[in-house]
Amino acid sequence: MSFLSRIMLLKSQAHFATGGERAVVGTTVAIKGTGKRKSELARKRVGLMIAGFVVAYGVIGGRLVQYGYAHPETVSSIMPADRLMASRPDILDRNGEVLATDIRTVSLFAEPHKIVDPDEAVEKLSTVLNDLDIKGTYKKLSSNSRFQWLRRQLTPKQQSQILALGIPGIGFRPEKRRFYPGGSTASHIVGYVNIDNRGMAGMERYIDNQGLADLTALGMTTDTPLEPVRLSIDLRVQNIVHDVVVDAVKKFEALGAGGVVLDVHTGEVLAMVSVPDFDPNNPAASAQEGWLNRMSNGTFEMGSTFKSFTLAMGLDSGKVKLSDTFDARYPIRIGRYTIKDFHGKNRILSVPEIFQYSSNIGTAKIADTVGTEGHKAFLERLGLTTRMQTELPEVATPSQPREWKKINSITISFGHGVSTTPLQTAVAGVALMNGGKLIEPTFLPRTREQADQVAQQVLRPSTSDDMRYLFEVNGIKGSGKKARVEGFNVGGKTGTADKVVNGRYVSDKNFNAFLAAFPIDNPQYVVLTVIDEPRTDKGNGAALAGNSAAPMVADIIRRSAAILGVEPKFGEDGSALLVSY
Numbered sequence: 291m292s293f294l295s296r297i298m299l300l301k302s303q304a305h306f307a308t309g310g311e312r313a314v315v316g317t318t319v320a321i322k323g324t325g326k327r328k329s330e331l332a333r334k335r336v337g338l339m340i341a342g343f344v345v346a347y348g349v350i351g352g353r354l355v356q357y358g359y360a361h362p363e364t365v366s367s368i369m370p371a372d373r374l375m376a377s378r379p380d381i382l383d384r385n386g387e388v389l390a391t392d393i394r395t396v397s398l399f400a401e402p403h404k405i406v407d408p409d410e411a412v413e414k415l416s417t418v419l420n421d422l423d424i425k426g427t428y429k430k431l432s433s434n435s436r437f438q439w440l441r442r443q444l445t446p447k448q449q450s451q452i453l454a455l456g457i458p459g460i461g462f463r464p465e466k467r468r469f470y471p472g473g474s475t476a477s478h479i480v481g482y483v484n485i486d487n488r489g490m491a492g493m494e495r496y497i498d499n500q501g502l503a504d505l506t507a508l509g510m511t512t513d514t515p516l517e518p519v520r521l522s523i524d525l526r527v528q529n530i531v532h533d534v535v536v537d538a539v540k541k542f543e544a545l546g547a548g549g550v551v552l553d554v555h556t557g558e559v560l561a562m563v564s565v566p567d568f569d570p571n572n573p574a575a576s577a578q579e580g581w582l583n584r585m586s587n588g589t590f591e592m593g594s595t596f597k598s599f600t601l602a603m604g605l606d607s608g609k610v611k612l613s614d615t616f617d618a619r620y621p622i623r624i625g626r627y628t629i630k631d632f633h634g635k636n637r638i639l640s641v642p643e644i645f646q647y648s649s650n651i652g653t654a655k656i657a658d659t660v661g662t663e664g665h666k667a668f669l670e671r672l673g674l675t676t677r678m679q680t681e682l683p684e685v686a687t688p689s690q691p692r693e694w695k696k697i698n699s700i701t702i703s704f705g706h707g708v709s710t711t712p713l714q715t716a717v718a719g720v721a722l723m724n725g726g727k728l729i730e731p732t733f734l735p736r737t738r739e740q741a742d743q744v745a746q747q748v749l750r751p752s753t754s755d756d757m758r759y760l761f762e763v764n765g766i767k768g769s770g771k772k773a774r775v776e777g778f779n780v781g782g783k784t785g786t787a788d789k790v791v792n793g794r795y796v797s798d799k800n801f802n803a804f805l806a807a808f809p810i811d812n813p814q815y816v817v818l819t820v821i822d823e824p825r826t827d828k829g830n831g832a833a834l835a836g837n838s839a840a841p842m843v844a845d846i847i848r849r850s851a852a853i854l855g856v857e858p859k860f861g862e863d864g865s866a867l868l869v870s871y
Contacts, residue, residue, distance in 0.1 A: 377392050378502065401461070403459075411457050477569065491581075520735055538821055546566060547822060549561070549846060591790075618636070661699075688714065721754075769836040770836070781808070
């Protein structure tokens with residue numbers, strides 16, 4: 291084979307080899323393309339599986355949420371969990387002593403669908419909760435519901451004992467409970483809350499009415515402690531008044547009693563008590579009578595304490611002077627009514643003597659001098675015939691005749707025919723003592739400057755001077771003798787009113803009161819005590835306010851004057867100093 295032939299053969303072989311190599315490469319590329327498509331398909335399948343799981347769990351989660359919102363009745367008796375721990379502000383007295391505060395507690399609930407044996411669960415729970423309602427609890431545990439309250443506000447010991455029972459389907463929910471360290475001492479002022487920690491009475495209700503209840507309902511409160519609410523009352527004085535009032539009810543076997551101490555310059559209530567009362571830690575356990583606040587929410591004919599306002603009216607009108615005299619020798623007859631004195635002197639009396647001897651005849655003639663319309667307008671000016679404005683929600687509206695006639699004016703002049711609250715009577719008494727300024731009472735701290743901004747001048751200052759003199763005279767010579775306290779100048783006016791039973795006045799059921807101020811030469815405080823239906827058959831003179839209500843005032847002043855910053859006054863010989871005008 292020639293060289294040329296060889297060359298041609300080699301070229302032919304080389305061409306064949308190159309074509310075969312290209313064929314192999316083409317086959318490899320085809321195989322690789324097929325694998326890539328399979329990989330992409332696998333990834334798509336995995337993605338679809340993940341999406342399927344997401345959708346499935348999303349549906350499950352959505353159904354759970356929907357189920358939760360579809361059964362609000364299971365927890366309708368309580369607030370949402372994020373609001374259960376919302377605090378109420380502490381309530382303090384004027385010196386920072388705690389009157390009400392929140393404490394943490396737990397409540398017991400059940401999930402009936404998880405209860406295996408309701409009978410066994412009830413039996414176990416009754417070993418810890420002795421007063422458990424067996425039938426009611428069994429009914430709850432065997433129901434088809436998913437949530438039931440079993441007991442609210444357990445003690446830590448009860449919680450521990452129930453946990454030890456190991457009952458499935460039983461749980462605890464954190465809550466807050468209102469605690470009142472002083473118990474019943476200031477119950478009618480502080481008030482109380484219900485099981486859901488919402489204010490129901492007193493200053494607790496006032497706090498809710500200022501916006502706390504609305505914020506709670508909207509879920510805008512938190513567990514962050516709120517700024518405490520400071521009251522005007524002095525817990526030390528409150529304790530004293532409470533002791534005196536409780537003792538008086540026991541001593542005179544009375545239906546009820548009360549007392550109030552007011553600052554004559556600011557209108558602040560330093561203490562106020564009404565008995566029977568209640569323990570705000572357990573208000574439901576108190577008798578229904580204990581819920582009535584006689585001082586602000588009960589209306590009574592205040593008897594001869596009203597003569598203070600009648601004489602002030604006469605003096606302020608300019609038609610009567612302290613030096614004037616009135617004929618009290620004969621009863622006053624108007625139609626079928628006869629007005630006479632209880633202990634008549636049967637002679638002409640001066641204005642101070644009318645006050646001292648509590649003459650109905652003399653007082654009626656002073657009212658007649660002013661006139662019926664003037665009398666009605668004067669009592670309105672003193673706030674004695676309209677509803678009193680103050681923070682305490684429990685305030686009654688006074689009652690008065692629809693149409694004032696002469697007979698109405700005469701009987702009202704000595705305290706019959708108009709019913710008002712004892713607190714209103716004390717507030718009007720403040721105006722008689724402080725220069726003639728009527729100041730709405732407050733249960734919150736108030737300065738003199740703040741009081742002056744809301745005060746109304748209802749009397750001439752000279753009238754107030756005259757009334758202080760009359761209070762002083764009655765305290766030394768009249769029915770207020772038993773209210774006197776050595777070292778302190780106490781003046782005041784008694785009021786003994788027969789109560790109305792079945793439309794008629796009865797002499798064996800009295801409402802007694804004593805309106806006082808001290809020190810009378812420069813009054814700082816007004817004290818009013820009342821006693822409702824003291825026993826009059828014990829021979830202790832309880833039928834008269836001078837023997838029942840006046841001594842209560844003396845006890846309150848004797849024990850609280852130093853606390854209130856009033857210093858006693860004594861003469862050079864060490865005897866009590868009595869100031870005269």
